[in-house]
Structure formats: structure tokens, C-alpha cells
Amino acid sequence: MEFLLKTVVSALLIALVSEVSKKSTAFGAILISLPITSMIAMTWLFVETNDSGKVLQFSNLIIWIVIPSIIFFIVMSFLLRYNCNFYLAMAVSSVVMICSYCLYVKIIKYVGINI
Numbered sequence: 001m002e003f004l005l006k007t008v009v010s011a012l013l014i015a016l017v018s019e020v021s022k023k024s025t026a027f028g029a030i031l032i033s034l035p036i037t038s039m040i041a042m043t044w045l046f047v048e049t050n051d052s053g054k055v056l057q058f059s060n061l062i063i064w065i066v067i068p069s070i071i072f073f074i075v076m077s078f079l080l081r082y083n084c085n086f087y088l089a090m091a092v093s094s095v096v097m098i099c100s101y102c103l104y105v106k107i108i109k110y111v112g113i114n115i
Helices: 002-023 025-033 036-049 052-065 069-081 086-110
Strands: none
Touching (some): 002 025, 069 086
């Protein structure tokens, strides 16, 4: 039951942002740029464990891991700007992001940060 509740709440938030974006792409972008997913996940983590230490660790890891995801948006924007097919742009951007994550993990481990 708890999993179903989490799924419904999360899906409703995504659907809401999608609907808002149809009317105002700027407002939709502002909403989606908020760490809503992270906030929801942290809330569920705390409610289920009552362990603020786990939430702290989760939050600290997000800080380090979010950096390569920005590459997805840069590549996606570039490809769409030059009229690349949406699905191809999504696939290429995803592959570049995954490669960026792999490289990033190696780099941060090299400098002594373990994730």
C-alpha cells in the first residue's frame, strides 16, 4: 500500500508539471528544476527510516552525482536546436550522460571522493 501511495503521488507531480508546461514552458521548467523528486525521495526515506543521517548521506551524494546530469540538457538542447529528431536526440543525450557519469565517477574516486 505504501509503495502504491508513493507511486501515485510521484506520478501526479510529474503529470502536473507536464500539464503546466503545455501552458507555460518557462513555469514548467522552473517547477521541474526544483529538486522535487529528491525532496519526495528524502521525505519517503525519512518517514520509512526516521534516520536523518541517511537523509544527510543521500543529500550529500546527490550534490556530487547531479553534476553530470547537466550534460544531458546541454547535449539535448544542442541537438534539438539543430533540428535533430527528438527520439534520436533523447537517445544520444542519454548515452552521452551515461558516459559522463562513468567518467565522472572515476574522476571523483581519483580525487578521493567515494560514492
